[in-house]
Amino acid sequence: MLVEMSTQEVRWLLSARQHISLLHKRRTTMIVSRVRLVAALFSILTPLWIIIDIAAFPREVWLPLVVGRIAATIAFGMITLLAIKMRTMNDAYRVLAMLFAVPTAFFLFSYQHMAQFQLHGIQQAFSTGYAFLPFVMLAGLSIFPLTLLENIIFISPLLLMQFIAGILRLPVLDWPTFAASFWLMLLIAGVSVLAGISQLAFIIVLVREAIRDHMTGCFSRQSGEELLELQFAMSLRNHAPLTVAFLDLDHFKQINDRFGHEAGDAVLIGVASAIQEHLRQGDVFIRWGGEEFILVMPNTTPAQASVALQRVREEGLGLRPDGTPITASIGIAERIEDSLGDWRTLVDKADVRMYEAKQGGRDRIVGPGAQA
Numbered sequence: 375m376l377v378e379m380s381t382q383e384v385r386w387l388l389s390a391r392q393h394i395s396l397l398h399k400r401r402t403t404m405i406v407s408r409v410r411l412v413a414a415l416f417s418i419l420t421p422l423w424i425i426i427d428i429a430a431f432p433r434e435v436w437l438p439l440v441v442g443r444i445a446a447t448i449a450f451g452m453i454t455l456l457a458i459k460m461r462t463m464n465d466a467y468r469v470l471a472m473l474f475a476v477p478t479a480f481f482l483f484s485y486q487h488m489a490q491f492q493l494h495g496i497q498q499a500f501s502t503g504y505a506f507l508p509f510v511m512l513a514g515l516s517i518f519p520l521t522l523l524e525n526i527i528f529i530s531p532l533l534l535m536q537f538i539a540g541i542l543r544l545p546v547l548d549w550p551t552f553a554a555s556f557w558l559m560l561l562i563a564g565v566s567v568l569a570g571i572s573q574l575a576f577i578i579v580l581v582r583e584a585i586r587d588h589m590t591g592c593f594s595r596q597s598g599e600e601l602l603e604l605q606f607a608m609s610l611r612n613h614a615p616l617t618v619a620f621l622d623l624d625h626f627k628q629i630n631d632r633f634g635h636e637a638g639d640a641v642l643i644g645v646a647s648a649i650q651e652h653l654r655q656g657d658v659f660i661r662w663g664g665e666e667f668i669l670v671m672p673n674t675t676p677a678q679a680s681v682a683l684q685r686v687r688e689e690g691l692g693l694r695p696d697g698t699p700i701t702a703s704i705g706i707a708e709r710i711e712d713s714l715g716d717w718r719t720l721v722d723k724a725d726v727r728m729y730e731a732k733q734g735g736r737d738r739i740v741g742p743g744a745q746a
């Protein structure tokens with residue numbers, strides 16, 4: 375899968391800093407739902423372990439353990455409920471950190487507690503088994519689609535905890551045993567990180583499929599709507615203009631009817647590449663549906679957008695199969711000049727003007743001010 379990824383996508387595997395909003399959304403949903411599942415499962419399993427504690431240990435050993443397990447059960451239950459409302463990536467980090475904090479706290483507490491007793495036979499076996507909790511937690515990390523950096527951030531405290539616990543135990547434990555268990559922990563961490571990253575790679579490929587329109591290579595309607603929302607919010611925050619152009623090809627149906635659907639598809643691909651050639655970096659070109667396209671131009675006034683689109687029209691959108699030029703009717707709207715409060719009304723305004731362009735005779739631009 376790595377071989378099929380672009381350099382940017384490989385960078386997404388390393389750190390979440392440049393992740394696009396659609397990827398954030400997908401990961402948030404996946405992480406939060408898995409946190410809920412694990413927390414719910416542990417809120418059932420943790421109290422069941424109380425039976426084993428009571429059966430295996432004398433009262434002075436099991437009583438504090440049981441109190442700790444009840445506290446952990448309540449914490450897992452709260453995480454399960456809390457995760458229902460989590461929507462953003464920061465929320466996802468928070469619940470994930472909580473999910474790991476609960477067993478970590480329980481481990482530190484039970485480890486200190488058990489160290490006070492000289493246990494033998496089956497009791498010692500259980501006590502040694504409890505020391506494997508950090509290993510289980512590390513393995514559990516593999517079900518979350520995290521980047522390399524996020525994995526390191528989550529794994530480091532666990533490795534550090536194991537390292538310190540090992541150093542403290544050195545007087546009673548020989549160093550080869552300590553080194554071997556630490557080595558095992560590093561191996562589990564490595565496998566977990568690989569598993570988590572390959573899940574992330576899978577999500578990235580799915581997101582890529584959803585982002586692009588297969589035929590034209592433009593942004594798809596779904597990702598386009600998210601980008602519009604983002605650009606609108608940024609334009610609002612920066613008090614910067616945001617222009618949207620709605621393009622509809624003229625008499626496109628005739629191409630399909632006279633020359634077939636494949637010829638129509640070829641025209642759409644040609645138009646998309648002709649327009650994309652002239653775009654500025656930062657402009658977003660979306661296939662809105664059928665033969666309708668939307669061009670989102672941040673930090674651009676309608677006058678500047680008209681000049682750019684006029685240039686595109688002069689260069690040409692390509693030819694119909696009969697050799698006549700392809701033309702488009704274009705409506706332009708701008709957030710500030712048209713006093714529009716959200717991206718949907720901005721698109722609607724551009725759409726209305728595109729219809730005015732159609733009614734005015736097609737092959738023209740209608741903007742907030744003049745016609746071209």
Ligand SMILES: Nc1nc2c(ncn2[C@@H]2O[C@H](COP(=O)(O)OP(=O)(O)OP(=O)(O)O)[C@@H](O)[C@H]2O)c(=O)[nH]1
Nearest residue numbers: 622623624625626627628630635636638639664665
């Ligand atoms: N080949 C092809 N045709 C498509 C695709 N999507 C939509 N269409 C066709 O695009 C045509 C759109 O036609 P209309 O909206 O009626 O308008 P028009 O013929 O372009 O005329 P005006 O917009 O009024 O200038 C329909 O015939 C659709 O079937 C596509 O992916 N490929």
